[in-house]
Amino acid sequence: MKLLLYSAFLSLTVTLALCGIKGLQEHFEQLGVQSLNPRGLHNNGTLSVANLSPEFHQENTVTNDLSTEGEEEEDYLDLETLFREDYDDVDIIDPDITSEFKQGNILKLFQGKTRIQRLNILNANFAFNLYRSLKDKANSSENILLAPVGISTAMAMISLGLKGQTQEEVLDSLGFTEFVNASSKYDITTIHNLFQKLTHRLFRRNFGYTLRSVNDLYIQKQFPVLSEFKNNMKRHYFAEVQLADFSDPTFISKANQRILKLTKGLIKEALVNVPPTTIMMVLNCLYFKGTWENKFPVEMTRKHTFRLNEKETVKVSMMQTKANFLATVDHELDCGVLQLPYVGNISMLIVLPYKPSSMRTLEKQLTPQLVEKWQESMTNRTREIMLPKFKLEKSYDLIEYLKKLGVNELFTQNGNYSGISEERINIEKFNHQGTITVNEEGTEAASVTTVAFMPLSAQIRFIIDRPFIFLIYEHRTNCLLFMGRVVNPNKL
Incomplete structure (x- = not known):
């Protein structure tokens, strides 16, 4: 009985709150930079930040939904101070990957890629x-929304404190065991170092987008956490320990306010019914x-028929x-794939099955190899292009x-958590909450693919009037930020 009560009291809550896209109003209306192509890039693929005024950055890449006083500038300044080097140049290609790959092995995609x-x-x-899970x-009529990099980041953070089979299962599911085995120069620390760099790369506002x-780490007062775990969380994930009292409603309120602020008002009440016995978050x-x-001209938006299924x-x-x-x-998967670029180096891929029955096959076959082939x-x-406006709000216990x-x-x-505490x-x-809004002004994601322009006369229609992924x-890091399935644009 004592062990049962002890276990119930010392429970660990992992909460993953993620925010998707929010459309922009009057965004980049007065860019006026002659030296940039439509993607905001020079012909050599580099972004000209110097040609954009501070007023441009402030007006066009910082949201004004909520007050950012005392938070926004500090967060960005701290990261830029920590990272003085250009990590795009630091990443090198490791030539030691084995040349013998199994058929369909994902490591084949590693060739020619940065770490x-x-x-x-x-x-x-x-x-x-995870999407397939x-x-x-x-239900086949349900929309789906995930923020993959956020989930992977949270699991990688937790793995810092895991040992034995518990850690092995997490690393295997994430594919990190394969990564480490791909080169004699790789180990688990390599993974965490790369997440550190990735966090830096995903913290941008001067690239035409925000x-x-x-990452945050909350620990119940008096709960003994190993110093190595705390230090590694701060070093690799910029998550500094913050003492908390999960039984205090004031803490929950303040934490929700912080999440609301970080997500510019999109994620509301992320922490609900937090057990008072929680000792770490x-x-x-x-x-x-x-x-x-x-952009999609607002005056061109019309009501249109969207086919939910055959009937x-x-x-x-x-x-x-x-x-x-x-x-x-x-042709093999009976679908079309469209790339919709955002300003900056992000884009949305729309995968449109031509028949409702093709969606099931596509979902089974979806892999990084397939995306690269597309x-x-x-x-x-x-x-x-015809694309439905939609907004999704999803919450899962994963x-x-x-x-x-x-x-x-x-x-x-x-579970062996001996790397966190004795x-x-x-x-x-393990909660995952997200929201995404797609409208005429924008959303998220980008693509920098160099392809010669074809004659304007070669016009093709791409009408997205049925369920799609x-x-x-x-694109600089090949990072999948958000993904989902839209079966009914009228539902959340």
Whole structure:
């Protein structure tokens, strides 16, 4: 009985709050920079930050939904002070990867990639597996929304304090064991060092968009946490220990206010019904705000029929635009793939099955290898695009879905958390909450693909009037930020 009560008291809550996209109003209306191409890049692919005024950055890349007094400038300044080097140049290609790959082995994608890109290939592979785990338990009419990099980051943070089989299961599910085995120069510390660099890369506002990833670590007062764990959390994930009293409603209120502020008002009441017995909380907050390279004129938005399935249709607000876009057709999977770029180096991939039955096949086959094949086969044409406006709000407890991916011991009383504390603890919750809004002004994600422009006369229509999958990538790091399935644009 004493052990049972002790275990109930020392419970670990992992809360992952993520924020998706928010459309921009009157964004980049007066760019007026002649030296930049439509993606805000020079011809050599580098961004000209020097040519953009401070007023431009303040007006166009910092949201004004909530007051940022005492928070925004400090957060960005601290990171820039920590990172004096250009990590784009520091990343080198490791030539020691084995040349003998199994058929379909994801490590084949590592060739020619930087180390951060390799990490994100594995993060995307984990995301697609988790998506399938969610999809298998969801109704076919349900929308889905995930922020993969936030989930991977939270799990990597926790793995710092895991030992034995508990750690092995987490690392295996994330693909990190494969990563370490890919080169004699890699070890687990390599993974955490790369997450450190990735956090820096995902903390931008002078690239034509606002993107931030913030990690927090709350610990109940008097709970003994090992110094090594605390130091590593701060070093690799910028998560400095903050003492908390989870039984105090004031703490919950303040924590929710911080999340509300970090997500510019999009994530409300992230922490609800937090057990007073909680002794530690890991929080990852991801926020993105960007604008389309080619906006959808508001006056062109019309009501249009959207096919939910073979029998049902609904009327949705359909946006329209006409410009040059990259796209391809996958005849084997019976789908079209469209890339919608945002200002900066981010884009959204729309994957549109031609028949409702093709969605199930596509979801089973979705892999990083497939996405790379699509991107390599894309051509640039003038296209007329029709895309529904939509907003998704989703919240999941990921424990059952992670168990399907082989993460079992982590969620039992046999979990080995000896790298966190000498006390016995277990994870009670692993919450994931996100929201995304897509409208005429923008959303998130970007793509920097160099393809020669085709004649304007080669016009093709791409009408997204049936269920589709979306993937939002930051292309410098090959990072999958958000992904989801839109079955009904009229539902959250």
